[in-house]
Amino acid sequence: MRILASRALRRACAAGVLSALATACSTESVMSLRPDVDVGVQTAGVPAAVPMTSVPAEAIPPAPADPIAVAPADPMVVIPADPAIQEPADPTLAAYPHFEVPAEPMEVMPSDEVACRRDLKRLGVEFRDVDPIHEGNCGIDWPVRVSAIGSVEMKPAATLSCSMAATFSRWTKKELVPAARWRYLSGVKTIHQGSSYSCRNIRGSRGTPSQHSRGNALDVMRIELNNGKDIDVRKPGWFAFRQRGFLNTVRQDGCDYFTTVLGPGYNADHADHFHFDIMQRRNGYVACK
Template sequence: MRRRARLATALGVIGAGALAVSSCTASDVLTPRVDVGTQTSSVGPQPRGLARLASPSAMMSVGYPRLQRPFAEPGAQMPASETDCRRQLRRLGVTFRDLAPINDGGACRIDWPVQVSGLPGSIEMKPAATLSCDMALAFATWTRKELTPSARWRYLSGVKTIHQGSSYSCRNIRRSGGVASEHSKGNALDVMRIELRNGRDIDVRKPGWFAFRERGLLNNVRAGGCQYFTTVLGPGYDADHADHFHFDIKNRRNGYVACR
């Protein structure tokens, strides 16, 4: 009787263990029960040139849920990244001043805006452009390394004035279904014409067939812009950009650069 009781007990233990194993599948072991949230951020771009340094704070959120940034309150301490950006502007010889935070609702905001009135080489910006510091730095570097050398090569002249048509502007991209323009973040600038020191005034609109030097200059600065910005659009792209160059540092996934 004792042997039968021990055997029954042993069989009961084995049966219970088998039942436990059968109810615990591989998916139960490997799949976490905790809800870690849905990833909402996109992979930040890996653009070439200076644009790789633009918006470093955006790069910090790669792979994690994007949190709403608190708006910079008046009197708040400037982040180190913004301080460093301004240091680089001064090193380049950019004339600028800090503006109060801009918040026009929705995506229309710049926490630490600057107003740029002069660029490297004593080039005037008319009218003064309201931009994020990252965009100001990208544009100033492009001006120094691409536009100025191209003007000297093609026309044996320096650049006197860059005439811009739009910097910060609270608006959506036309025909986009409500997508905010990079202008609404201070991350875009439209260039209408370029005035040289020799008196030549270069309209950005598509030049005629026999305007070889003008065509060469515009082609050079347009292609060179792709090293500093994530978007370069101009005449020939569409009707909305027929009379100006559009430059911006839009944050795109997978390093995509729109250079057209």
Template sequence: MSFALSSAVPLRRLTTVFILCTATALSACGMGDVRRPQANVGHSSSPAESGDYIAVAPAADMTPVTPPAPDNSLADNSLAGEENRIANNEADQPVAQAQNLAAAQPVMTEENHALASREQNYGYAGGGLRDPMARSESRYTMPAGEIACRTQLKQLGVVFQERAPINDGGVCRIDNPLTVSGFASGQIRLKPSATLNCQMTLAFARWVKGDLQPSTRLRYLSGVNTIHQASSYSCRTMSNRPGANMSEHSKGNALDIAKITLNNGTDIKVQKPGFFAFRQRGLLNNVRSDACDYFTTVLGPGYDIFHRDHFHFDLMQRRNGHRACR
């Protein structure tokens, strides 16, 4: 009995030593305290601190982490800024295209401008007039004397219109012609309308106001209604005679008057009056003699056969300043 007990004690010790050696060997081989990898799910403590093993959940069961919602105001501002940038780019595109187009246009030389002017007009009736700023009757290119003359015409109530320059060759030209249709603000008509230069128009308007109107009121107790002209601008010689000098009509510097109609309906023809036509003779003699205060040349009935039926008025310039009143 005692032997058995004494034998059991060394056996237990051998068993204990064997177990300890086995545990030591296993520990040296890395087999001790094997633990599974752990997934971090937001716990505050680690598995080492809790002392528990944690099982990893399958991927299908994991709850996705939701990111924080973006600031809508910032998104709106960014979107608005992007829209403005796109709009600015779109607005800049036509400007860039226009600049590219302008750069591609050929330089307008004098030859190109002349070609373009032949291919188009500026919308005037008939297409005969080109750029209005290039016309010599434009107030911006008109001599100062012509502008001053037109101012005086307006003060006298002359009814007129500007015309394109006339150049029929030689002396047959008017650089700044007018079409005259009336006097005294239209109360006195000129039929048909006359084409004259401004200085001749001014001299005739002064004669109508200062001589013709007072004379008709004195002798006929009536004012002038219509003045009938027989010739204004005309590219011809004096009295249409072959080989003669060019007439002042070819410069728009002369006007022929054939008849005068008064407000009371009386027609006063410019011709040699009958023996008993006292008022007509007196009127024609007065306006004929006084007209030399306004014109340098006054010719009428009785001078020659070419002036038997009209008055001829002009502003011919002579070397010695002579006036021909016949």
């Protein structure tokens, strides 16, 4: 009996101990422990994570504008967002906004050409400057187109070097017009010219440029007077004394202004016009034929 009582007592004690232990080791009591240092993903001194909440998209304020935007086509080119800053016309200069391409210097008219134009104005010449002419070995650096000399028209307008224009204008005013008044009691209305500037060689020469190719020559075909008289430069008839005298006068007086004066009777090429030019020759020689 004692043995049975002892066994029963031991079982009771064991059951009591297990019950006490089970009570002491419950989940609530274990989770209620507060160690000095937290263990796990959240350590001491680090604030606890803020729980995520759902926020509507329209409630999120827009991000501040980036002052510098990168062009999508070329990530290396920076485009300023400020509209006051102008982008260079040439995209290759985008990195150099203050770079300026220097303008080509304009060619300045020589002083002698400027003086020549003042001379034309004093003579009452109606003219205009035209673009430089350069074609092969021919050309005029500073050409002018003459449409009238005082009240005398030039038909068609003659393209000449300024020096030739001035020489011809002086001869017209001082010799041609006075001769017409003396012989015909009339002024000159129109000079009809057949050739001014023309890129060509002297006929029959071995490549010698004509003075026409420099704008230094003019061919006169006929002279129209204010009274209606139209004087053809071709050699007049035997009884055309007035016309013959007039043509001989203007032809001879031309030798005081030009270095070459050729006309009817010189050769077949000049049978229908007077040729005037200012070709420079040695020793001041003048070909007046």
